[in-house]
Amino acid sequence: MITAEAMAAPLLGCAARDLEAAGRVTYRLEQTFRYEYAEPVHELRQRLVVVLPQRHGDVHRRHWAFEVRGAPHRRRVRTGAAAGTGATVVHVHAERVERSIEFRVAALLERLAPDRPPVLAAAALRDPRLLRATALTAADDRLREWAGQLHRPGEPARETAERACAAVHGALVYENGATTTRTTAARALAGGRGVCQDFAHVLLALCHLLRVPARYVSGHLLGQGGTHAWVEVVVPEGDGAVALGFDACNGRRAGAGHVVVATGRDYLDVAPTSGSYVGAPTGRLTSTRSLGVVAVTA
Structure with a gap:
């Protein structure tokens, strides 16, 4: 059963090849994108393709959370055909960002055997x-x-x-x-x-x-x-x-080591993060990502 404790569970030392025959694999994904600016910027509009699909083949999304830190904002989430691609797309609008803004996503996924393609x-x-x-x-x-x-x-x-x-x-x-x-x-x-x-x-x-x-x-x-x-x-x-x-x-x-976020015609369709703002072109992007296995059942 997927619980809140799974988000804090230690990651197992599993190689992808060790997972191919497993009956059930639970993955945890944590990812951040942080933009920093030398001076305040205005009318920031960000498009993020980072939320995993509810289901892709035999991989099921059991839990997800998306968070924006650093500025008051509005967000809109579009999925499927409404997003214009095989993805969940989050649109964020911040009227003013003083120095930085950070986007964080976390998810728990289960891969069930047999591993059928979409x-x-x-x-x-x-x-x-x-x-x-x-x-x-x-x-x-x-x-x-x-x-x-x-x-x-x-x-x-x-x-x-x-x-x-x-x-x-x-x-x-x-x-x-x-x-x-x-x-x-x-x-x-x-x-x-x-x-x-x-x-x-x-x-x-x-x-x-x-x-x-x-x-x-x-x-x-x-x-x-x-x-x-x-x-x-x-x-x-x-x-x-x-x-x-x-x-x-x-x-x-x-195979079992691959986790799908989105599908499209090319990179530009499903770039993880893209957007625009009004201000000096001095923004700096840093990112982190952790994908690991928290449980394996034979």
């Missing part, structure tokens, strides 16, 4: 949002040529996705600072370096070219210090479809 309607296989490129995932000649080399007529979509994921993992080297949140898939591939969002954007670009419906995932990876990104590929199953996670950054399928 089930979607068959219409998702034809959803243009999952098949069309965005500015960040648009193809260039190199990507088009690469997709042509990967194409195998008649191959099931999940097998195509497996090969594309492995190909992207081998084509890029992980390097902080080599790219920005505005770097396109084509540029990241040309440079051969990037972070998790670049791996995801390149894999999305290939999926679009190969006519495999896919979406960007913003989330967390157990054992990693910051947010993470991967791709969900939508494949037919029975009369409907399911979304299968592929983590090109780590060259494998998403």
